[in-house]
Amino acid sequence: SLFFLTASLPLFVCASEGCQSACLLCVSYSIELIESSAVCPFRSVPQSEMLSLPNHFVLQNNMPLSASPSSSIFWMCCDCCLVGKAAQEQGLPCDHSLSMGYQCGLVSRACCVHGDSDNQTQPGITSQPECGGGLLTCFGGLLGKCAHVCEGNNTCACFKGHKLKPDGRSCEDINECLLGVSNCRAGERCINTEGSFRCQREVSCGTGYELTDTNNCKDINECEAGIHNCGPELECQNTQGSFRCVPKVKCGPGYLQDALGSCIDINECVIQTSPCLRGQVCVNTAGSYTCRANVLNCGRGYHLSDDGTRCVDVDECKGPEKVCEGHGCVNQLGSYRCECETGYSFNSITRLCEDINECRHYPGRLCAHKCENILGSYQCSCTTGFKLAADGRNCDDLNECESNPCSQECANVYGSYQCYCRRGYQLSDIDGMTCEDIDECALPTGGHICSYRCHNTPGSFHCSCPVSGYTLAVNGRSCQDIDECVTGTHTCGENQSCFNVQGGFRCLSFECPNNYRRVGETRCERLLCNESVECLTMPLRITYYYLTFPTNIPVFTNIFRMGPSHTVSGDDIQIAITSGNEGGFFRTERMPTGGVMSVAKLISRPQDFDLSVELKLRRYGSVTTHLAKVLVFVTQEEPRVPYNPLLE
The missing domain is CATH 2.60.40.60 (Cadherins)
Structure with a gap:
């Protein structure tokens, strides 16, 4: 670890003024940890080192520093300060991203910013003598109450990049980015950090590059990182911003290397023109080829020449098979092609002219209503109520009434027709075309049509009254009583008086x-x-x-x-x-x-x-x-x- 590497350095290296300030910060922080029963995350100094400390590293109560809970913190702070001084001497940025923890990072940056702490003093911190004098003063005064540094006159001060809060003890970070005091260049973005700031590129480095601590773009070696996708037969070679895969094995003569690095045999009999002598046949072998005496075996579409030395194309168009079945035939080397009539297309697999189903290829574009495929063409038809137009594609309304489908009246409508009947008739529920007489007398209201008797007639009805005593009223439905006494149609005698009653009369007389x-x-x-x-x-x-x-x-x-x-x-x-x-x-x-x-x-x-x-x-x-x-x-x-x- 970092602290292990610095454990062999002289113990008195922290006697400088800059490191002393950093040590004060760590010691103050360790006391806060002890008071809150927190666990100190830093390393401890061996007891032998503690016993060899000079006498001026003793508390006022004469207790040696090794007995103090913060003694190990003091020497850890010296280690952190050395890291900051080393970074400053090598020209590295003080805002280095080492995983040292928050407090150690503060000390490291403080020593790095100071440079030579022996000859400089941080702003806001009064110069003090070696670690002994100043440390004793703070231990006897405000140590543990000041967040960063306790000055000799019992006042608190803060490290660079911090400012004292109104309570006079606590320190808070100064946001250099917000105050505009950063030195970031154009194209860089200021990011505030605890006690300092850092500049970061606003534009990413792009694929194959990564941003370094120095704010520069560095090529990613995908081969070393193991993030390439080269197969087991290929070797990864890094390039700027990328990588490439090259075959591990070089193929010998007669082989060709494919994209995956495998060696593929070259068929010299195919890619070379006449590699063998006349009368010989070329036979491909692994990595080479051989020539053998020609025993011709002509493939499909060829036949052996008369002299038996070569294969000659067969003209299928002139053969008796009629391969194109009525369509045009074009001979080709080893094959043929059919020039199909309109409505047919050539199938390269079956080598036949096949009917084109226009209705399926052009749905809804050929016919207005229905499309029916036929060999080599198609034909349109119309739904019921329409007839095919003169163009053979559209459909016109068919006037069904011209054929008199209805028994009485017919009304043509678009795509159909409607039968209707004259008064006194109704359409049949069976065929919807025949008009049937309405029996008005049998209707639910038929009993109220006539006051006496209803007689149904084709398309109408009429009412009648009793044979005697009544006559049909003007409305043709009601029966009116005949007053026989008034009309003189009674049969009463001379000594009788006529008295009319409903539907008749009475002849009355009295003595x-x-x-x-x-x-x-x-x-x-x-x-x-x-x-x-x-x-x-x-x-x-x-x-x-x-x-x-x-x-x-x-x-x-x-x-x-x-x-x-x-x-x-x-x-x-x-x-x-x-x-x-x-x-x-x-x-x-x-x-x-x-x-x-x-x-x-x-x-x-x-x-x-x-x-x-x-x-x-x-x-x-x-x-x-x-x-x-x-x-x-x-x-x-x-x-x-x-x-x-x-x-x-």
């Missing part, structure tokens, strides 16, 4: 009972009673009323009202159905001015009712009875026949 006389078309009045009690209890009037309404009329619907022409305070009115309501379909209800008759339960089928409704009026102590004969004709709600397509 007044005994002791009553007719006073109108529908009323009978009682004759005088001559104070007979039986006569007085009979109705004063009998009135005939005719009502008609359809089946399923809502329950509680009022259908008849009766009462006196005027009312008097104190009137007592009673109303009741006296006959004809055996089924209980009707009921009466008393009102303030009379009474009403309403539907009591649903009447679901047509039927006639002959009701007698009696109203009794008690006024001023006498009772008067009025009788209403109500004829009710309940007709079919609305005639309707369910649709049956089988009956149409």
